[in-house]
Amino acid sequence: MARKLLGKVAIVTASTDGIGFAIARRLGQDGAKVMISSRKQENVDHAVQTLKKEHLDVEGVVCHVGKTSDRTNLVEKTVERFGGIDILVSNAAVNPYFGPMMKIKEDAWDKIFDINVKATFLLCQETVPHIIKRGSGSIVLVSSIAGYVPLSLLGPYGVSKTALFGLAKAMVPELAQSKIRVNVLAPGIIKTKFSEALWKNEGAYKMALQQIPLGRMAEPEECAGTVSFLASDDSSYITGETILVTGGMTARL
Template identity: 60%
Template sequence: MQEARLLLGRGARAWKSVRMASSGVTRRNPLANKVALVTASTDGIGLAIARRLAEDGAHVVISSRKQQNVDRTVATLQGEGLSVTGIVCHVGKAEDRERLVTTAVNRHGGIDILVSNAAVNPFFGNMMDVTEDVWDKVLKINVTATAMMTKAVVPEIEKRGGGSVVIVASVAGFAPFPNLGPYNVSKTALLGLTKNLASELASKNIRVNCLAPGLIKTHFSSVLWSDESKEEMIKKAMNIRRLGKPGDCAGIVSFLCSEDASYITGETIVVGGGTPSRL
């Protein structure tokens, strides 16, 4: 009996160890010594992602269009003991994209991860009222700049033997938000960009996946939820009856960049509280 109890005890402890390992409890720093670039990362979803990647061991280079935002965010994250530096980068400018890549390589010796998060939405209203200039701006920043940023980073990731790209799209790419036509279309385009890049870059051992947040409570999305009645109506369309927080998006991006996701590419993961999106 004593021997049987000992064997059962050992079996239980072994199973607990396996369970803890699979849940990540015993695994620290899954991104240790990886170098990550995160665009538009001084606020909202981008900031939450940058913080989580750094918490999980990565050296993170953040960026934003304004120097004061970069300085503030770097000071905050470094104050939390995280390995974070930053640089001004307007993703619509080729010279800024190249400088971001060069800065990361010079500081950390290479690049393993790109999170492309930058986006604009200068229009709210009927699609028939959208001007050509608005279409050009939205598609240039939300779609073309993402493709060009990836193009700039791929040679450096390839030198490291492979890595990960995560493109931040939106559930609006599946189920359009009202009055945000150009933005919705640009996010649908990113779903296709993810599929194409994943196919082309697989031979270089570079995985490309997409995050599609639902309605996350940020300054960027405030036009959709700032009115209390609008917020309540939105909640009714969700299985989880609340708006998302930026941190709700961060863990899944870290997972997609880690070895735990080594067999995942070309996929879009919706983080939307059960917002209807697709079958």
């Protein structure tokens, strides 16, 4: 590995499995000190132990991003343990509703936007002052192909992911003055627990593959290198952009 993030400190939310875990591992492999977080202590402990066995400099803390006290604790513990923050990867998201968009209840709609959009912004807001102290830094928001192309029965989730494109664009002019870059990762169909309804059902799996020119679903690790690139000086002149990791799926707003 190039160790291009040596000396950097990163926070990655929802990073005990799937895409988040793969990102945390890659940032660590590339030299960053990484604070892992998740809603359950046992998941945090397992992820931290796994990565420490790989000789990566990681710590972990429980964080439900929808809770103000948890977000504050995540930031404070990172600064306390590692001395500052250079990189924020906002990966946490929920989808409590699966079905026709017009039948969603208000509480489910609110939960999707509270976690996927509002909490993402508030965590950025709380992290930015610490990144400014370091002189420069990078924020990566994890969106989805669903933000471009609404997936069947996942309409509200897709709208929340579209909102992240707008959130990043809106933050760019202000944060650029502080040398903080803001970019977005939009994964396609990645083989994770979240998408298992697609790849565990043979019919759904075949239909999904028909949409992917590369003819296969991606592994979480195939998103991680892109985030490491966006977090590093290799992308020092890139901000306000969305990088799609979709195997060639067509996407446009």
